[in-house]
Amino acid sequence: MINDVLRDTEGKMKKSVEALRQHLTTIRTGRASPALVEHLQVEAWGSAMPLNQLAGxxxxxxxxxxxxxxxxxxxKAIEKAIQNSELGINPSNDGVVIRLSIPPLTEDRRRALTKQVKSQVEESxxxxxxxxxxxxxxxxKLEHDKQISENDQRRGQEKLQELTDKYIREVEQIGAAKEAEVMEV
Incomplete structure (x- = not known):
């Protein structure tokens, strides 16, 4: 029973870490990356759609x-979505493709992005x-309902703390790597 709780909790913790990874890909670094724009919502054909479903x-x-x-x-709808996003990039189009030129980040912008990364890490x-x-x-509750012993409860709590520590360390490593990427000139 405790193993079921631990397995379920570990799955949820993995999802939290994966959600952090996904969110951090949308934070701009000095390099161009499709992840910056692929999830932008574009108003097309009467509904909002992610950009990656409308374009390569x-x-x-x-x-x-x-x-x-x-x-x-x-x-035009894609251009409008890019201009309304928080990217701060002006698109240019030639009637066939849209080009986004990624300017180098200023030191102030790097610091602001680092704060954003730290905030996301803390939320995770x-x-x-x-x-x-x-x-x-x-x-x-299992122990209260007499389904497990008090010793089993303590062992379960210790295993749960080890699991939590493992995923907290992983979140911190992901955040540190992203901060280093953002601060890289």
């Missing part, structure tokens, strides 16, 4: 993103700790 996104070099819409009628740590709390409650 490539990075021919480290400072350029090229977006080639599958349907040329969506170019809180999510992992909340999952630990929920699992602890479940283990205590």
């Amino acid at each position: 996104i490539t990075t021919p070099d480290a400072r350029m993103i090229v977006i080639q819409p599958y349907d040329k009628s969506t170019i 740590k809180v999510a992992v700790r909340n999952q630990r709390r929920d699992a602890l409650d479940a283990v205590k």
Whole structure:
């Protein structure tokens, strides 16, 4: 029973770490990356759709993103979505493709992005700790309902703390790597 709780909690913690990884890919670094724009919501054909469903996104070099819409009628909508995003990049189009030139980041912008990374890392740590709390409650309930012994409860709590520490360390490593990437000139 405790193993079920631990397995379920570990799955949730893995999802929290994966969500952090996904979110950090959208934070801009000095390099061009399709992940910066692929999830932008574009108003096309009466509904909001992710950009990667409307266009092919490539990075021919480290400072350029090229977006080639599958349907040329969506170019204006894609441009509008990019301009309204928080990227701070002006798109240019030639009627066939949209080009985004990624300017180098200023020192102030790098620091602001680093704060954003730290904030996301902290949110992920809180999510992992909340999952630990929920699992602890479940283990205590098992012991209260006399389904496990008090010793089993203690062992379960220790294993849960080890699991939590492991995922907190992983979140911190991911955050440190992203901060280093953002601060890289």
